[in-house]
Amino acid sequence: MNADLDVACHLNVLVPDAAPTGLGPALEALASAGYRRVVLPPLDPETTDAAALTRAFAEHGVAPITIAGQTPAADVSSADPDVRAAGAALLRDALDLTIALGGDQLNGVPYGPFGGPTAPVGRDAFERAAVEVGRVADEAHERGVTMTFEVLNRYETAMVNTAAQAMDFVAASGSEHLRIHLDTFHMAVEEADLAEAIRTALPKLGYLELGQSGRGALGSGAVDIAGVVRQALDDGYRGRWGVEAFSRSVLAPPVADILAIWRAPYDDGIALAVDARRVIDDGWSASSPGRA
Numbered sequence: 001m002n003a004d005l006d007v008a009c010h011l012n013v014l015v016p017d018a019a020p021t022g023l024g025p026a027l028e029a030l031a032s033a034g035y036r037r038v039v040l041p042p043l044d045p046e047t048t049d050a051a052a053l054t055r056a057f058a059e060h061g062v063a064p065i066t067i068a069g070q071t072p073a074a075d076v077s078s079a080d081p082d083v084r085a086a087g088a089a090l091l092r093d094a095l096d097l098t099i100a101l102g103g104d105q106l107n108g109v110p111y112g113p114f115g116g117p118t119a120p121v122g123r124d125a126f127e128r129a130a131v132e133v134g135r136v137a138d139e140a141h142e143r144g145v146t147m148t149f150e151v152l153n154r155y156e157t158a159m160v161n162t163a164a165q166a167m168d169f170v171a172a173s174g175s176e177h178l179r180i181h182l183d184t185f186h187m188a189v190e191e192a193d194l195a196e197a198i199r200t201a202l203p204k205l206g207y208l209e210l211g212q213s214g215r216g217a218l219g220s221g222a223v224d225i226a227g228v229v230r231q232a233l234d235d236g237y238r239g240r241w242g243v244e245a246f247s248r249s250v251l252a253p254p255v256a257d258i259l260a261i262w263r264a265p266y267d268d269g270i271a272l273a274v275d276a277r278r279v280i281d282d283g284w285s286a287s288s289p290g291r292a
Contacts, residue, residue, distance in 0.1 A: 003284030007277070008037035008065055009243040014269035016252040017041060018053065027060035029270045033277050039065045039107065039242060041255070045093045050100040057102060064101045065242075068094035068108035068147075076132035077112040077125040077159065084132060091136040098145050105240070106140060106147045107181055107207060109157065111169070115258065117158035126159065127172050134173025141177035148181040148206045153189040155260075161190045163197040170204045179206025183244065184223050188213050194223070195231045208232060209242035210280065216245055216265025217272050218279040229283025233290070243276045245269075 009030050015022035018040060030038055038057075043066070057064055070076060074086035091110050098106045111129040112121075137147040151166045160169050166180045180201045184194060191197040198205065210228065212221035219225070229241075248256045249264035256262075266272050284290040 010039040045097040064103040066098040077129035130172035134175030137178035150181040153186040163201040181207040183209040185211030211244040226283035230287040233287035
């Protein structure tokens with residue numbers, strides 16, 4: 001029996017992009033496996049056929065979750081007001097696209113550019129980013145969208161690496177609506193105790209993503225995913241869940257390079273997504289809500 005949980009799967013687990021040829025079969029497979037949502041890769045609002053994507057989501061009964069990001073020239077953490085304004089504009093463009101696609105959740109890394117940090121982030125930059133992201137989160141809430149920000153490991157950002165820093169970021173944002181996105185892949189690098197980190201973020205936790213240490217199958221790796229699910233449910237988490245895995249045999253090479261996916265921990269994304277639901281169901285079955 002599938003757990004009665006609201007679970008999303010990243011599209012890139014199954015296919016390299018949102019092209020129509022692969023999107024339909026991927027959505028059909030996810031719906032059959034019990035997923036309610038699909039996390040989309042970053043999309044260009046100017047070139048995305050939102051109407052066609054919306055029809056595909058409706059046809060398969062799978063709702064989209066979108067992703068926001070920043071660039072060096074459009075960065076809400078920048079001391080340059082023009083660069084900061086460009087970063088906020090990117091976030092608002094992503095919000096517009098989310099609504100055009102019929103989504104109600106915007107994930108991503110909205111607080112600065114992804115990848116390759118070479119120095120710590122100063123408090124001024126941290127607070128600039130938080131305030132700008134908080135403003136967009138409030139606007140998103142008014143338009144029916146929940147905005148989250150993902151906590152990444154030290155090799156992908158120097159801004160927010162831990163649940164405690166994420167709670168600080170929310171507080172600095174001044175927003176009552178901004179939510180935290182934790183990912184067990186990143187937590188396994190940065191957190192001494194995954195369960196305690198989830199408890200720390202719980203008051204503002206909006207999305208708990210399940211990713212294995214080697215980016216492959218959830219049941220094979222250093223992270224006890226079923227145990228994380230069980231403990232989070234026992235501690236009172238009732239938000240949305242995500243599944244994420246990446247393989248060089250599935251991703252487009254430029255994307256694999258950006259994500260530092262040098263190996264192919266799996267080849268069959270559908271099989272991985274189906275097995276991930278089994279792992280999640282095992283955790284749910286062992287939890288207090290599951291036993292009840």
